[in-house]
Amino acid sequence: MERNFDRRDFLRLAGLGGVVFASGLAGCASYGASKTSDFSFVQLSDSHWGFNGPAINPEAGTTLKRAVAEVNALALAPDFIVFTGDLTHTTDDPQVRRARMREFRAIVADLKVRDIHFLAGEHDASLDRGAAFMEFFGPTHYSFDYRGVHFVALDNVSDPAARIGEEQLAWLKADLAGLSKQAPIVVLTHRPLFDLAPQWDWATRDGDQAMAILLPYENVTVFYGHIHQNNDHLTGHIAHHAAKSLIFPLPAPGSQPKREPLRWDAAHPFQGLGYRAVASTGKDVPLSISERNIAPG
């Protein structure tokens, strides 16, 4: 069943309590408006389930659950949800890792929207090359199509050296090969695919190779996590958008000597924590992006 909301509806319904702007996929009309249709999705990221640090987030045990409740209460229910990594906080103990993934999975099972696409973060996957993640959430890289938009999930974390790797890069090239250069493409990943702040490990070692594969395509937008804050960047015509975290915010890239988590502000609980809603109206307009904050209280 087709959704009958337009961009104005999305701005009104999804933008409440958040910041709305437009990005990417402009030019979809030239690809063929008949091939795309209205839909929206929500991006959740970096919940680090299992993290324990009362000075940083004394509500670590409830923040993810609050996000689930807020998404369930959205006036405009998303068609699907993407979760861009660091679902769990890392641990050296494989059994604890699996216990955290089991608990995480039980919490997000309360989401009314059942179509959820999971990606791994380095906290989930780098110590066992994604073994536990795959047991619980499936492959670490894949693609799917939704209403005329091609989605690609890239894994830049299962290799602890933050490489996508030659095999996956070849897969990416082959996956895109059948698409028109005007096809609307959304890339989901955990780490930035560009050198945002390499001194803080905010980069993908072979991200430039992924970008070289993506750049010939005219309508590409990248959504990622890892840096625990909103950040917008352009590589040529390709926009990259980082999402907020659901556990603690981090300082702006390179703004201080160390990338230490920002401490909890009791006067402004949940400040800097949130998620985003994205809408495609399938016409000659870019994506509408609504940045939302976890509500206090």
Add this chain to the structure above:
Amino acid sequence: MKTERRQFLTAGTAAVALLALGRWAGAEAQERVLSVVARKFVFLPNEITLKLGEPVILEFTAFEVVMGFNIPALKLRTDIVPGQIARLRLTPAQVGSYDFLCDNFCGDGHEDMNGRLIVVA
């Protein structure tokens, strides 16, 4: 990455470049050797002071998991594999302070595994 190989970091590519010199079997007697241990989740030492123009060899060891040593501003890095000595040879070409970090995810605390290389006149 084989760090014994000739490595070039040309000053022309970055204002803060260090110059890697010669082949490994070169004039070792003229080079000061500095040992750096990488362990969860710290480099020992985590502050390395070098003199401008002094050729040095950094020798890295790790005992737990594969670590990485990376100075992004200088585009200088090596893997540190347990049981092997990783070496970087360099001659500081410009006074300054350069952050380094472990760039192989090694566990809870990886994000704190960093340090600073300081080049003094």
